Amino acid sequence: MRPHILDRAYIAETDEVELTIQCPSCGNEKKLKVNPDKLHSWFNGMLVQNAFPDMSSSDREALITGTCDECWEMIFGDARWSTDEIINREA
Ligand SMILES: [Zn+2]
Secondary structure, three states: OOOEEEEEEEOOOOOOOEEEOOOOOOEEEEEEEEHHHHHHHHOOOOOOOHHOOOOOOHHHHHHHHHHHHHHHHHHHHHOOOOOHHHEEEEE
């Protein structure tokens, strides 16, 4: 369902989940730490921008599709999708 998320590891000291995300275009892996309650909400259908309102667009993109910054630049140049387009794409 979300093949770009390779692994999830709970970090008790900081109460975070560390996700291992693999870019589907280049295969580079990236670690992303998120709040476990928010991650749970997102997995259960909450829109990513509601579950993670403070997350950068780059990290949201990694979470949703796994696409890394380098591949974004290569494919789309400076034309990042707006939040609205991400909402529509995820729905
Ligand atoms: Zn990439």
